[in-house]
Amino acid sequence: MKVSWLLIAILLAASTALAQKAIPPGVRQADKTEAQTEKNVPPPREQARPVDMAKLKRDADQLASLAQSIPAAIESVQRGTLPKDLIEKLRQVEKLSKRLRSKLTH
Numbered sequence: 001m002k003v004s005w006l007l008i009a010i011l012l013a014a015s016t017a018l019a020q021k022a023i024p025p026g027v028r029q030a031d032k033t034e035a036q037t038e039k040n041v042p043p044p045r046e047q048a049r050p051v052d053m054a055k056l057k058r059d060a061d062q063l064a065s066l067a068q069s070i071p072a073a074i075e076s077v078q079r080g081t082l083p084k085d086l087i088e089k090l091r092q093v094e095k096l097s098k099r100l101r102s103k104l105t106h
Contacts, residue, residue: 046106049106051103051104056100056103056104059096059099059100060100062092062096063093063096063097063100066089066092066093066096067093069089070086070089070090070093073085073086073089074086
């Protein structure tokens with residue numbers, strides 16, 4: 001009984017090994033060439049969006065104006081008073097600087 005199970009297992013293993021088809025060498029070479037070609041192709045470049053220079057200049061001027069007003073407000077904080085618009089000015093500086101950076105880098 002054990003011999004028959006062993007014989008069946010060997011026959012199954014042999015039949016599955018013979019059933020697998022070999023990949024033709026031309027297909028392997030084509031796959032290698034395709035993979036190499038994909039590595040050599042650079043990613044597509046995004047089209048640069050035109051920058052509105054007038055808006056960029058206005059944002060830069062507003063940022064400079066806000067940045068100049070902050071040191072005086074910080075001196076008030078050192079004296080113990082918090083100007084009510086300081087936090088809003090700092091948020092606006094951050095917003096303008098992010099907007100300028102994103103427009104210049106994209």
